Amino acid sequence: MVMPLALLEKTVDKRISLLLKDSRVLEGKLTGYDEYMNMVLDETVERTAAQEERRLGTVVLRGNNVVSISLL
Amino acid sequence: MVMPLALLEKTVDKRISLLLKDSRVLEGKLTGYDEYMNMVLDETVERTAAQEERRLGTVVLRGNNVVSISLL
Amino acid sequence: MVMPLALLEKTVDKRISLLLKDSRVLEGKLTGYDEYMNMVLDETVERTAAQEERRLGTVVLRGNNVVSISLL
Amino acid sequence: MVMPLALLEKTVDKRISLLLKDSRVLEGKLTGYDEYMNMVLDETVERTAAQEERRLGTVVLRGNNVVSISLL
Amino acid sequence: MVMPLALLEKTVDKRISLLLKDSRVLEGKLTGYDEYMNMVLDETVERTAAQEERRLGTVVLRGNNVVSISLL
Amino acid sequence: MVMPLALLEKTVDKRISLLLKDSRVLEGKLTGYDEYMNMVLDETVERTAAQEERRLGTVVLRGNNVVSISLL
Numbered sequence: 198m199v200m201p202l203a204l205l206e207k208t209v210d211k212r213i214s215l216l217l218k219d220s221r222v223l224e225g226k227l228t229g230y231d232e233y234m235n236m237v238l239d240e241t242v243e244r245t246a247a248q249e250e251r252r253l254g255t256v257v258l259r260g261n262n263v264v265s266i267s268l269l
Numbered sequence: 270m271v272m273p274l275a276l277l278e279k280t281v282d283k284r285i286s287l288l289l290k291d292s293r294v295l296e297g298k299l300t301g302y303d304e305y306m307n308m309v310l311d312e313t314v315e316r317t318a319a320q321e322e323r324r325l326g327t328v329v330l331r332g333n334n335v336v337s338i339s340l341l
Numbered sequence: 342m343v344m345p346l347a348l349l350e351k352t353v354d355k356r357i358s359l360l361l362k363d364s365r366v367l368e369g370k371l372t373g374y375d376e377y378m379n380m381v382l383d384e385t386v387e388r389t390a391a392q393e394e395r396r397l398g399t400v401v402l403r404g405n406n407v408v409s410i411s412l413l
Numbered sequence: 414m415v416m417p418l419a420l421l422e423k424t425v426d427k428r429i430s431l432l433l434k435d436s437r438v439l440e441g442k443l444t445g446y447d448e449y450m451n452m453v454l455d456e457t458v459e460r461t462a463a464q465e466e467r468r469l470g471t472v473v474l475r476g477n478n479v480v481s482i483s484l485l
Numbered sequence: 486m487v488m489p490l491a492l493l494e495k496t497v498d499k500r501i502s503l504l505l506k507d508s509r510v511l512e513g514k515l516t517g518y519d520e521y522m523n524m525v526l527d528e529t530v531e532r533t534a535a536q537e538e539r540r541l542g543t544v545v546l547r548g549n550n551v552v553s554i555s556l557l
Numbered sequence: 558m559v560m561p562l563a564l565l566e567k568t569v570d571k572r573i574s575l576l577l578k579d580s581r582v583l584e585g586k587l588t589g590y591d592e593y594m595n596m597v598l599d600e601t602v603e604r605t606a607a608q609e610e611r612r613l614g615t616v617v618l619r620g621n622n623v624v625s626i627s628l629l
Binding site for chain 3: 270271272273274275276277290292306332333335336337338339340
């Protein structure tokens with residue numbers, strides 16, 4: 198069995214894609230997380246539905262507003 | 270009585286269908302979960318209302334955004 | 342005083358109706374629950390606003406997305 | 414200071430009005446609650462925006478989907 | 486550093502304005518709160534977008550549905 | 558690894574931008590936070606989609622309604 202947090206642990210310093218509750222998609226390098234799935238992303242980019250990009254730099258995300266996390 | 274997490278335990282390595290809070294439906298093989306119902310899915314496919322499919326690979330899901338889980 | 346979980350306990354193996362946060366209504370036999378009000382329903386039927394029915398079989402529900410529970 | 418749960422305690426067996434997260438308004442007699450503000454209502458009536466009434470009987474409510482509670 | 490709950494403590498018996506998750510704005514005198522930011526307001530008034538007022542009296546609010554709290 | 562709360566700690570007394578669940582954007586000086594990511598902001602300004610500004614002064618924010626936090 199693969200525990201969700203164990204998979205996050207293996208993903209540190211790799212780029213991930215996050216789907217947020219408000220339908221935004223963020224991509225960035227995972228630099229940290231905690232037991233609530235709060236996360237820190239570096240070099241974060243927001244992709245809009247129109248495939249535009251917005252650079253957000255370093256972002257702290259609250260875990261409960263993250264729907265899903267995919268590896269890139 | 271069937272405890273919810275006990276049913277998830279029996280579902281590991283089987284395919285499930287998830288309804289998310291944002292109305293998306295994901296199907297995949299459950300490879301792990303924790304006490305908050307955070308889950309890891311492999312070979313994940315998103316099905317849209319128009320019955321299109323989008324392949325998402327390995328996905329970590331935060332439990333609070335999962336509405337319901339069905340066995341396939 | 343009637344504790345909410347004590348009422349659920351008395352409802353095991355009976356049919357209930359659930360209103361979910363996304364306005365869907367599910368009916369099914371409650372076969373289990375836990376302290377977070379996560380639930381397992383058997384013979385689950387979803388009723389849409391148009392009074393259509395969709396059979397869902399066995400479903401695990403995450404408690405935080407359940408608004409209210411009524412006995413049938 | 415009036416603690417929120419202490420006020421609920423004094424409200425047991427009285428009629429209250431609940432505003433839910435999905436904008437529904439329920440009125441009923443509070444017969445029980447727990448530390449998460451999960452509640453049991455008896456003789457529950459739902460009032461719609463059009464001032465129609467729907468009788469729901471005994472209902473278990475999950476606290477996180479209750480926005481506010483008023484005494485009647 | 487100003488801890489959020491310490492600021493609430495200093496606000497007891499003062500009037501505050503609350504923004505709720507459903508975009509409603511409530512004003513009232515804070516008479517109590519707990520560690521989850523559940524609150525009791527007295528002399529509560531709801532202000533709508535059209536600047537209408539609705540008197541709600543004493544209200545218990547569940548903390549997770551409160552977005553932000555401002556002093557008046 | 559950078560823990561999310563450790564990054565908040567380093568941000569105390571600096572200006573941050575918050576995206577809330579209801580799509581509002583707040584900017585202010587972080588004067589405190591707790592383990593749930595509840596926060597206190599001073600000199601808070603709300604920026605609307607039309608780039609208008611509304612001054613809100615000191616605001617307490619409940620962590621679960623904060624989607625993401627960026628340094629300014």
